[in-house]
Amino acid sequence: MSIEVVNIAKTFHTFRALRGVSLKIEAGELVALLGPSGSGKTTLLRIIAGLEQPDEGSGPILFDGEEMGHRAVGERQVGFVFQHYALFRHMTVFENVAFGLRVRPRKTRPTDAEVAEKVHALLRLVHLDSLFDRYPSQLSGGQRQRVALARSLAVEPKVLLLDEPFGALDAKVRQELRRWLRRLHDDIGVTSVFVTHDQEEALEVADRIVVMNEGTIEQVGTPDEVFHRPATEFVMKFLGNVNLFHGRVGGGKVQFAGVSADVPEGSVEDGAPLLSARVFVRPHELDLSLTPAGRGSFPAKVTRIHSAGPVVRLELEAETGEQVFAHIDHLRFQALGLSEGSRVFLLPRDLKLFTEDFSV
Amino acid sequence: MKSRLQRRSVLPGFGLTMGFTLMYLSLIVLIPLSGLVLKSATMTWPAFWSTITEDRVLASLRLSFGGALIAATVNAVFGFVVAWVLVRYRFPGRRLVDALIDLPFALPTAVSGIALTAVYAPTGWLGRPLAALGIQAAYTPLGVVIAMTFVGLPFVVRTLQPALEDLDVEIEEAAASLGAGRFQAFVRVLLPALLPSLLTGFALAFSRAVGEYGSVIFIAGTTKTEIAPLVIVTKLEQYDYAGATAVALVMLVASFGLLFGINLLQRWSRRQHA
Secondary structure, eight states: EEEEEEEEEEETTEEEEEEEEEEEEEETTTEEEEOTTTTSOOOOHHHHHTTSOOOTTTOOOOEEEOOTTTTTTGGGGGEEEEETTTTTTTHHHHHHHHHHHHHHTTTOOOOOHHHHHHHHHHHHHOOOGTTTTOOOGGGGGHHHHHHHHHHTTTOOSSEEEEEEETTTTOEEEHHHHHHHHHHHHHHHHEEEEESSSSSHHHOOOOOOOOEEEEEEHHHHHHHHHHSSSSHHOOOOOOOOOOEEEEEEEEEEEETTTTEEEHHHHSOOOOOOOEEEEEEOOGGEEEEESSSSTHHHHHHHHEEEOOOSSSEEEEEEEEETSSSEEEOHHHHHHHHHHHHHHTTEEEESSEEEEETOOOOO | HHHHOOOSSSOOOOHHHHHHHHHHHHHIIIIHHHHHHHHHSSSHHHHHHHHTTTTHHHHHHHHHHHHHHHHHHHHHHHHHHHHHHHHHHOOOOOOHHHHHHHHHHSOHHHHHHHHHHHHHSTTSSSSSHHTTOOOOOTSHHHHHHHHHHHHHHHHHHHHHHHHHHHHHHHHHHHHHHOOHHHHHIIIIIIHHHHHHHHHHHHHHHHHHHHHHHHHHHHOOOOOOOOHHHHHHHHHHHOOOOHHHHHHHHHHHHHHHHHHHHHHHHHHHHHHTTT
């Protein structure tokens, strides 16, 4: 089922959580709402679910083109997975999952045998069938999360909404669970939206990412698009580490850190006057060499080396004073024979620039 | 058993604090109560039996325990509503209402007894309209139940409030998102989560009502509406110490049995909850 929200605003007392957000989610998609805390992503999810009412004057909330705004959460056929699972503690795993079936109106309520069959099928789906008679307090965090998911799927939702589904889990379980969620989504194909503040999680799991900041949508795109072609400075900064330089742009060239480079296509209009610009380079897009490598490279001094990890992370200081981070692989690191205090030249392979007059 | 006692704790002083606890409990609770048992043991078995099966004694015990059970049940229902309103809604004067709840705790029981009697007497503010309806409250078992309800209310409200505040809103939202109506969510999700606290409040209100003397005797009045504590006092005034302790012993055993039963219920509901 496709979801469309139009011009949704939400104010809590004086805090404007959402400032007129519009978004369309296609049927069968797995979409991530990504943003820092306070960006409005959870509020948007809760409004889609019907757990929160948008402000007066907001546009409609459409599921497959049908207006849902006036329907209560229980009538929208959504499955909602809460950040802290919200399992019923006095019920077994089985009863938790069966809850949505048992509260149906008498006419459509399945028989006990049907309930049992369905619940066990769902528990097999989330690999918890052997734990059906346990209480939530006897389960690990990851298991509880899967029970919560099975419970929300029991009502055969047309839309699955997950609020920070892996937020409360430790790093390893989290990685396993998000891969598992991706596979599950591919199997059952229900339109799914999940909220996260973890860019890595969004990039790995989602078909499309909605990057939110201060109650507005900054960019909507595939993981590749938002990572490689960020629409705004905020998206650039939020999706991974960046080095920031202040520079000037004009005549097809950008000057920063004492170097001059070609302006990437499309980032500044031709013939624009000289503008001050903010230049972003990701740490893994910096090449290191011991000798100057053409006009684009600039000198820097290595101040710190972190070599434990898949890449070597270097902290450097440019001669113009900026602190710079660079990630290079171990082979390259050994070939260069770097130590703290070494002088190197940095060559940006790629850069993004945003001119100051791009007012937001 | 041995290994359970020896299990190490990071907190020091198990021996000392346990010893103190046992001594304190003995001094404050066990020794006076065993005095009670010993005193009634001076009676012969037939004398004991005839004392406690006397019509007047049985009636008073029935009124005390029956009234207390009714009062505690009434408090469990309406105390729940009061606690719910105080926790869930914000309204002007909420703090004032919240403070009012504690008044039955703080008032000397004789004062509340006289106040209740004055209000519920056939000429009182509430007694007059009730009398017009043909209901007499003061000097009847109904009056006893009213007084017992009055003194028990704070126990239910005060034990439920923290439990209600701890209740995660997400639980209700989860129930709603799964299609449960307000009533289903309440019965299937909220009530079971609150049951242990509700039982605690019920048990406390019940014990208070069984033991209540001051506020009940004024509104009870005649011999037909005697409560067991009043029978005990009457026997004491007639220098029938053994008879008094015999009735007291029955109250003790019955109270203990009932409280123990409620405790078991609580354990059962809490275990599901853990």
